[in-house]
Amino acid sequence: MSTIRWFALLVGVALCGACGPTIVHGLSSDDNNPTRLAAALATRTEATAAAPANRLGKPLVFAVVGGTPKKLVAYDLGAGAPLWSVDADVSSRVSVGGEVLVTREGAALAIRRVADGGVRAQIPVVGELVGATTDGERVLVVTQGEAKGKPVWTLAAYNLDGGALWQNNWPGALGAPAAHRGLVLAPFLKQWLTLLDAKTGAQLTRIRGLDDEISMLRVTGEAAFFGAMTGATRLDERAATGSRAGSTYGTVTLPPALASATFGRDHFDPIQASYSAFDRRRVLWRAAPTGEGWRFDGELIAVHFFRFVFGLTTTGELRWAYSHPRVELVASDHAGAAIVGVAADGTVVALDPQTGAVRASGKLEVGGPVLGATIDCDGWTPPPSTTTPSTVTALATIARDRDARFEPIKAYAVASMAKLEGAEVSRDLIALIVDPRTPTALHDVVTDLLIKRRDPLGLPAMLETLSVKADFVAGTQPVGIVEVARALAALAGTALSADDQAKALAVLEAQAFDPVHGAPARLELVRALIAIGAGRERPILARELMAYRADPGFAAETDLVTAMLAALAAGSEQDRETVRMIAVDVRTTPAIAALAQAALTAK
């Protein structure tokens, strides 16, 4: 656009804004009026079944791609193919509705055609842009400016050719607007949700949040929801109460590690006016658009946390997990039949909300990193997955992730994994224990969980770990001996078969007295030997005690000697005779003799 045309457009917009209908809102109003809310809701256009907002009716992803120049890319999820790609210096979210999409590009809002990405019109941004959206018929823009030395927030509507329709001025902070079936939803001062007629800008009613601030909006073709970062209220007649209890309100209990995920973006936060890291920590949810009470779809929600997606019950219990390979998911949305995520490398993945199975995947062939994306695929139903995902594998992958930012998430993954059943769980936990790259804090958590599991199915994995032979030439030696020995000891009293016990004893005997191990490992191995042996280990203990009773080095390991003597003293008369002999024979070191005497006395 030439400078002259640009200047003419700017002047035109300013003049139209000046001469058009301008409503000035105040702080006082008739809040939480059920009659007026019912009337306002009655003006809504007919609800549409879950469907994309774009006029093409296709499930689309609009991705902003970094690089020089930046690109705006449209991708057809249904076809698994790109729709178009244009150079566009987009610095905002992409809002889509009907035939257009709206983006901020430089000092103006661009109204682009969904069909080919071309610019249909531009709207200069006067002041600071808070947010913009479109309902397919008009573009709704909130900006912050100044009038008479005071800040003023303006909500303005334009037609799809950039012509001004109406504008409202507000004396306090106005959040980014949302369009909902002929209404404009405008959060005001985080305390109110104002409902306006999209055609005229007239205020229809206002809801005042009594329990929560109002900073989040979620709109589908069927329903609108509003609330704070940790819960949502459905926009229905009950919302006039303004309270959680009186409204159709829903929230979930998130595990602490995921608690920073939010129900939606903060419409007041200028950072979230464009794509940001907040889009990578999101509660992905969908609720019934009508009906009594609040119901999450399938009674499940999901939490997108950077590279990971967790399927949770509304009480925060894990149902499934998904770990995206290598790169972060920069955008995500719950489309009903699929949870759709877009990764920084352009990968698009659709997960089954009930199982986490990958139902579809694709790739935006982009020349740079995907900075963010708007997913417009409401109601899209990709083909069902043919594979059954392994939650254990996904959790283990998360736990083994090398990214140091995710330590609490890894601990959460491990804790979740430990609650699952199956031999592979213990194997994966042990893999984390023996991995030298596992951070210490996580290592300790995993060890604790493995011990507390007391899962006999984990025995083979434990014995494999303990059976690794120390070989200086091959450079091998058992790792995680202390931890696994403790876990093995914890299996005492569980349903181990006689055969399993015998195998465990053989492995423990071989390792417990291998000089390659340090004192802590020896102690835990012997403790495990005693716990698992249940008496059958006593001949082994007697042999070792006799061999080492004169060794000052052995005597220095007081805990080890005490444990061995106690176990032997608890045995048969013959075992006790051995302890007595150790206690009195002159060859026995005084320290061991004293411990032997103590063991006899204790018995």
Place this chain on the structure above:
Amino acid sequence: MRPHHLVLGGLAVAVLTSSALAQPRPRPGKLDVAKATAAVGGGDVAAAVAAATALGAAKEAAPREALLDALATGVHPDVAIAGLTALGAAGAKDALEVVPIYQRHRNPAVRAAAVKLYIGLSGDVAAIAGGLTSFDAQVRAVAADAAGDRGLTATVPALLVLLDKGEVPAARALGKLGDELLFRSVAEHFGVAPDQAVALALGGMLAKPSFGPEPARVDLVRMLSKLSGVEALDALEAYVKATPANPPRQSRREAEAVLTARQAGDR
């Protein structure tokens, strides 16, 4: 049956005492077996060490029996080392009965003595190979020495790994095992293994009259000349000294030339 099979419970006590009582009365000029037996089973470690040495070195079976009884029922590590060493020197095959428990003794010196004794008495190749994989340097040294002394070429791969780690006993063993083919293998470790270890291995090969034909010796000398450290020069020096000037040999001449050149500079 050796007492170490009977160490459990009261039997252990019985065995301990019966060995001592069974000793004959001492004769003048001979080992006082009864006294030594009492000492090796007593609480005085120094006396027990001396007694173990004496009993283990005895030609007769009876004194050794006393030592073996003591070893079977647990002794101080110093006593074990002394006894096992003495038994090895005496070539007492009956010691094989008590050795196993000491081969995996927690004290590395005891372990090394036991492994040495066991290998010496049994010639067990598997034990030698196993000893090379030990995490204890003393045990590896014993095994490497045995491998070299017994010409166990099957241990070469493990010895080469140890060579890369700079282990001197392994280098010496390779030197003893060396032929032209092994020289080529060791030469491939130049730059990977420390020069000193490679020099020791090659030096050992060069010192062997049976090493190989003159061209291979020349190559070996040239290889040694590339290595840093005194070990390479010592090997060349020893070779020059041990090899007569006549008939003239190119390998000797080149070794001399290297030594002369190095003498002019810094060894």
